[in-house]
Amino acid sequence: MPSTPQVQAAQVIDPSQNIPTISTSTQAQSSIKSHVTTEETINAEILWALKVVCSHYSFNSCHDIADYFALMFPDSNIAKKMSCGKDKISYLVSFGLGPYFQDLLKVKLKTVNDGFVLLYDESLNRELNKKQMDMHVRYWDTDKVVTRYYGSAFLGHATAQDMHEKLCENFHFDGKSVVQISMDGPNVNWALFKLLSEDLQKASEKKFVDIGSCGLHTMHNAFRAGLASTGWELGHLFSLLSWLFKDTPARREDFTSLTCSSDFPLEHCQHRWVENVEVAKRALK
Incomplete structure (x- = not known):
């Protein structure tokens, strides 16, 4: 019988050796899944990164933390797959969560009808041996004033033109x-303020609200002057209340036993009146 191309192909190809079976395909998928991070694991790592930031933990404090999670929760596959070392948390916060929250802030600033205040300050960063200029924004959000960190820039020379x-x-x-x-x-x-003012006038022929170099200090002083004009001497009263229970365990014990409360007067700051809201609330309480 003559050999045809079809017969030769049939002799070369062995279906039992070349066609993957269901079992081999399943094994390959399970092998791949073991090396792929699941969505649940990613969510857990993100939550831990947020906890690190909100609680001001250092990145070094995350060293070997995944091993502790695996020991604490031996029945959790998520804990076994988590990898939250200092380097990963650093990258997750800096290049994952950071840009995400900054984008949310940018969207928010575009919707602020009354505009916002730009705050900046520069100081020496000894770790990088450069000058670090931090930028914040402050705006009115529903019923309160919100101050948010926007970003940082690093400089060698810090002239007005460089900072601009x-x-x-x-x-x-x-x-x-x-x-x-x-x-x-x-x-x-x-x-620098002059340069920024020139930019604004070129763009819209408007001017910045000029209430001094630091508007917050101006507002504090204005609030303090208004209270002083009443003659109530609230600053003196708040200071006395705070001093009355400072370093006095006996008075604190008597106060707690009589009032069934452990909320003691808070310390009053004479030059930050706008931030003494909690002090006044505690005094009224």
Whole structure:
């Protein structure tokens, strides 16, 4: 019988050796799954990263934490697959969660009808041996004032022109949305304020609200002056209440036994009146 191409192909191909069976396919899938992070595991790692940030844990404190989770929860496959070392948490926070929350902040700032305040301050970063300029934004959100960290820029020279370039490079917003610039008082900052004011006037012929280098200090002083004009001497009263129970265990015990409360007066700050709301609430209580 002559050999045909079909017969030759049939002799070369052995279906039993080349066609994957159901069992081999299942084994391959299970092998792949063992090396793929599940969504539940990723969610657990994200939650732990958020806990690290909110509780101000250091990244080094996460060293070998996954091993502890596996020991604490031996019946959890999620805990066994978690890998939350210091390097992974650092990257997860810096390049995963950080950009996500910054995008949310950018969207929020675009919806703020009354504009927002841009705050910046620069100081020496000894770790990097560079000057670090931190940027924050402050805006009115429903029924309260919110201050949020926006980002940081690093400089060698920190002249007004250098800082102006870094602000324009990192702060991607139309200057018309910024109603006031909050800063320290050195001359270089006033020079930067002048440059930013010129940018705003070119874009919209508007001006920033000018209430001094730091609007918060101005508001504190205005609030303090208003209270002083009443003659109530609330600052003196709050200080006395705080001093009455400071380092006095006997008075604290008597107060607790009489009132069944362990909420003692809070310490009053004379130069930050706007932030003494909790002090006043505790005094009324």
